[in-house]
Amino acid sequence: xxxxxxxxxxxxxxxxxxxxxxxxxxxxxxxxxxxxxxxxxxxxxxxxxxxxxxxxxxxxxxxxxxxxxxxxxxxxxxxxxxxxxxxxxxxxxxxxxxxxxxxxxxxxxxxxxxxxxxxxxxxxxxxxxxxxxxxxxxxxxxxxxxxxxxxxxxxxxxxxxxxxxxxxxxxxxxxxxxxxxxxxxxxxxxxxxxxxxxxxxxxxxxxxxxxxxxxxxxxxxxxxxxxxxxxxxxxxxxxxxxxxxxxxxxxxxxxxxxxxxxxxxxxxxxxxxxxxxxxxxxxxxxxxxxxxxxxxxxxxxxxxxxxxxxxxxxxxxxxxxxxxxxxxxxxxxxxxxxxxxxxxxxxxxxx
Numbered sequence: 602x603x604x605x606x607x608x609x610x611x612x613x614x615x616x617x618x619x620x621x622x623x624x625x626x627x628x629x630x631x632x633x634x635x636x637x638x639x640x641x642x643x644x645x646x647x648x649x650x651x652x653x654x655x656x657x658x659x660x661x662x663x664x665x666x667x668x669x670x671x672x673x674x675x676x677x678x679x680x681x682x683x684x685x686x687x688x689x690x691x692x693x694x695x696x697x698x699x700x701x702x703x704x705x706x707x708x709x710x711x712x713x714x715x716x717x718x719x720x721x722x723x724x725x726x727x728x729x730x731x732x733x734x735x736x737x738x739x740x741x742x743x744x745x746x747x748x749x750x751x752x753x754x755x756x757x758x759x760x761x762x763x764x765x766x767x768x769x770x771x772x773x774x775x776x777x778x779x780x781x782x783x784x785x786x787x788x789x790x791x792x793x794x795x796x797x798x799x800x801x802x803x804x805x806x807x808x809x810x811x812x813x814x815x816x817x818x819x820x821x822x823x824x825x826x827x828x829x830x831x832x833x834x835x836x837x838x839x840x841x842x843x844x845x846x847x848x849x850x851x852x853x854x855x856x857x858x859x860x861x862x863x864x865x866x867x868x869x870x871x872x873x874x875x876x877x878x879x880x881x882x883x884x885x886x887x888x889x890x891x892x893x894x895x896x897x898x899x900x901x902x903x904x905x906x907x908x909x910x911x912x913x914x915x916x917x918x919x920x921x922x923x924x925x926x927x928x929x930x931x932x933x934x935x936x937x938x939x940x941x942x943x944x945x946x947x948x949x950x951x952x
Contacts, residue, residue, distance in 0.1 A: 647694065647896060647899055647900055647903060648900070648903045648904050651694075651695075651903040651904070652694060652695030652903065653666045653667060653668050653694060653695035653696050653899065653902045653903055654666070654667050654695075654902070654903075654905065655667065655695075655697070656882070656883050656884065657883065658726075658793075658820070658821065658850040658883045658884075659820060659821060659844075659848050659849045659850030659851070659883060660820065660847075660848040660849070660850075661793055661820050661821075661850060663726065663756075663793075664697075665697050665698045665726045665883060665884050666695055666696045666697040666698050666884060666902075667878060667882070667883075667884055667885065667902055667905065668696055668698070668878075668884065668885060668887065668898060668899070668902040669696070669698035669699070669700050669728075669852070669884040669885065669886035669887070670687070670688065670691045670696055670698070670699055670700060670886070670887075670889065670895075671700050671854070671886050671887055671888035671889065672699070672700045672701030672702060672705050672710045672711070672714060672729070673702070673705045673706075673710060673888055674888030674889055674890040675687065675688065675701075675705075675710050675713055675714060675890070676705050676706030676709045676710035676713065677706075677890040678890055678891075681713050681716075683892075684713045684717065685713065685716070685717040686892070687889055687890075687892065687895055688713075688714065688717040688718060689717065689721075690892070690895060691889075691895060691899070692718070692721055692724055692725060694899050694903065695903075696899075697724065697725050697726050698725075698726050698728065698884045698886070699714060699718070699725045699726065699727050699728060700728055700729075700852075700854075700886045701714055701727075701728065701729040701730070701746075701750070702729055702730040702731075702732075702761055703729060703730060703731050703732060703742045703745065703746050703761070704732055704761070704940050704941075704944070704947060708745065708749050711729060711746055711749035711750050712749045714727075714749075714750060715749050715750040715751035715752070716751070719751045719752075722752060726756045726757070727750060727752065727755055727756045727757070728755070728756060728757040728758070728759065729746045729750065729755055729757075729758060729759075730758070730759045730760070730761035730762075730797055731743060731746070731758060731759075731760060731761060731778065731782075732761050732762065732940070732941050732944075732947035732948060732949075733778055733781075733947065733948060733949040734760075734768065734771045734772050734777060734778045734948045734949060734950065735771075735776060735777060735778060735948075735949040735950065736776050736777060736778060736780045736781045737776075737781075737949060738778070738947075738948065738949020739778035739781035739782065739949070740781045740784075740785075741949075743755075743758065743781065743782075743785055743790065743791075746758075747790065753790070754789060754790055754791070754792065755790065755791050755792070756791075756792045756793065757791075757792065757793045757794070757795060757820070757821060758782060758785070758791045758793075758794060758795075759794070759795040759796050759797050759821065759823060760772055760778060760779075760782070760795075760796040760797070760808075761796075761797055761940075761941070762797065762798060762799075762800075762939065762940060762941045763796050763797065763798035763800075763804050763805065763808050764798050764799065764800035764801075764804065764939055764941070764942070765800075765804070766803075766804060766807070768798075768804065768808070769804070769807045769808045769810075769811045770811070771948075771950070772796075772808075772811070773811045773812075773814075773815060779815065779818065782794050782818075783818065793820040793821060793850075794818055794819055794820055794821075795819050795820055795821030795822055795823065795850070795852070796808055796819060796822060796823070797822070797823035797824070797852075797854075798823075798824060799824065799825050799854070799855065799932040799933065799938060800932070800933055800939075801834055801933070802824070802834060802835065802836045802838075802839040802840045803839070805822060805824060805836065805839075805840045806839065806840065806843070808822075809822070809840075809843060809847075817847070819849060820849065820850055821849060821850035821851075821852055821883070822840065822844055822849055822850070822851065822852065823852035823853075823854055823886070824836040824840060824841075824851075824852070824853070824854065825853075825854055825855040825858075825930065825932065825933070826841070826851075826853035826854070826855075826856065826877050826880055826882065826885070827853075827855055827856050827857065827858055827862060827873060827876065827877055827930075828862065828868055828872070828873055828876050828916055828917065828920045828924075829858060829862055829865075829920055829923070829924040829927075829929045829930050830924075830930065831917055831920075831924070832917070832920065832921050832924035832925060833924050833925060833926070833927045833930065833933070834927065834930075834933050837880065841880065841881065845881050850883040851880075851881060851882045851883050852882070852883060852884055852885075852886060853877045853880065853882040853884070853885040853886065854885075854886045854887075855930075855932065856873050856874050856876070856877035856885055856887055857870060857873045857874070857887065858873075858929050858930050858931075858932075859888075859931070859932065859938070861929050861930075861931060862920075862929045862930075864929070865920065865923045865929055867919040867920060867923065868916060868919060868920055870897060871897070871901050872916055874887065874898060874901040874902070875901060875905065875906075875907075875908055876908060876913070876916055878901070878902065878905055878907075879907040879908040879913065
């Protein structure tokens with residue numbers, strides 16, 4: 602670990618994967634929990650007449666759906682009509698929180714969302730993210746996002762990918778992106794501000810400390826919250842209590858770890874979603890590029906019952922042996938999910 606690396610959260614030594622899988626009980630459990638990652642449409646009927654419940658978005662007082670639709674996955678289908686169908690289906694079943702980002706699929710995710718929702722803009726809470734960390738780059742990206750989303754006001758704009766220890770300082774420096782966001786808010790182009798990240802909770806803490814010095818400018822924070830995060834570099838343990846205490850809206854993401862958590866074989870998709878929804882979140886954002894996947898998420902949200910303490914402990918007990926090294930949270934341990942690492946020009950920094 603270099604001197605620049607932040608301190609890591611201590612992780613207790615856990616039983617080896619081989620030891621756990623060697624027991625007959627664990628093997629039977631893995632078989633019982635294993636399920637298809639991409640359920641077929643109509644696999645299970647949605648609750649008749651049901652709708653996704655709403656929660657309060659922190660101190661903003663705004664009500665949003667407890668389930669949010671991830672923007673990245675909306676750029677995956679080859680046919681834009683499928684993306685439109687997914688968004689309309691989500692809205693029709695009570696999903697109001699729409700996630701997106703300036704860089705998703707070179708802007709295609711924003712374009713698809715703008716086209717699909719332009720005639721139902723008043724039914725959704727629209728969020729997007731910016732990569733630019735200078736005032737000039739953030740201003741430019743914001744204008745592009747407004748055009749793509751076909752709107753004159755975005756409900757929530759967040760600084761994207763706080764994944765480096767130097768990010769908070771650059772954003773809050775003179776001429777930094779925070780100046781662009783505050784000016785856009787004053788001009789009525791943006792209602793609320795926030796930030797996101799998936800790498801290390803200590804970077805989130807640093808960002809919150811910077812915000813406090815500038816008058817607590819953030820209304821929301823987005824971060825991974827899932828059954829594996831609880832054991833490794835845990836946002837749930839280090840960041841979530843502070844957000845709740847400050848009444849900052851909590852946006853959970855990666856409840857299934859981009860699908861990889863299911864490959865552990867010890868937890869189902871429904872349990873993953875229920876676990877995240879049972880935390881003190883305003884909304885849990887999940888990606889759905891197929892109708893069956895969206896139906897699954899809607900079904901869990903529409904019939905949601907919080908996990909009991911016993912259920913929570915059981916899930917954490919099953920996942921603990923698999924989470925100690927972040928194997929199922931590659932976004933923490935590799936750069937595969939780091940768009941701005943692969944494209945540093947998006948940050949808008951001097952060459």
